[in-house]
Amino acid sequence: MAHQCRCEKSNGEEFNLSEISDIIDRYKNYTGATIPLLQEIQKRFGYLSEDVLDYISEATGIQLSQLYGVATFYSQFSLIPVGKNVVSVCHGTACHVSGAKKITEALADELGIEEDETTHDRQFTLKSVACLGACSLAPVMRINNETYGRLTPKEAREIIRNMRSKKKTLN
Ligand code: FES
Numbered sequence: 595m596a597h598q599c600r601c602e603k604s605n606g607e608e609f610n611l612s613e614i615s616d617i618i619d620r621y622k623n624y625t626g627a628t629i630p631l632l633q634e635i636q637k638r639f640g641y642l643s644e645d646v647l648d649y650i651s652e653a654t655g656i657q658l659s660q661l662y663g664v665a666t667f668y669s670q671f672s673l674i675p676v677g678k679n680v681v682s683v684c685h686g687t688a689c690h691v692s693g694a695k696k697i698t699e700a701l702a703d704e705l706g707i708e709e710d711e712t713t714h715d716r717q718f719t720l721k722s723v724a725c726l727g728a729c730s731l732a733p734v735m736r737i738n739n740e741t742y743g744r745l746t747p748k749e750a751r752e753i754i755r756n757m758r759s760k761k762k763t764l765n
Contacts, residue, residue: 604640677719686725688732700747
């Protein structure tokens with residue numbers, strides 16, 4: 595196989611692409627198995643990197659464009675390493691008019707990353723998402739399964755600082 599690169603899992607551990615050949619072998623003769631195939635590979639490595647998608651395409655014969663199509667259409671898939679905590683800022687209409695942009699800017703500054711990026715310590719990923727279904731609490735963000743409403747940029751920063759200092763205390 596042409597791809598021999600060493601890649602990184604979401605948690606920063608290295609892996610070799612040949613480590614997914616068992617998953618590919620299990621699915622490659624089934625048509626319509628693209629979603630479960632990608633789900634299982636993402637479960638193992640935390641996200642779907644460019645190298646991984648190239649490798650899957652070569653090994654299965656599924657067109658790369660088709661793999662990207664599926665991986666970008668379904669929100670369950672990620673093309674970037676995902677941090678332990680996913681910070682999702684709602685940019686639906688109610689949140690947009692209530693200052694979601696300022697919340698994202700404050701979080702990006704606090705975390706030192708842009709949207710769709712993950713911090714170097716793999717603790718946080720910052721995302722913009724569509725309506726989270728809590729419009730009366732706009733602007734809203736969700737971190738993992740917890741929802742925070744009526745946020746100000748200052749409060750959003752404080753939530754991150756608290757999470758970081760809790761982690762330090764636990765270590
Ligand atoms: S628009 Fe943000 S929760 Fe609905």
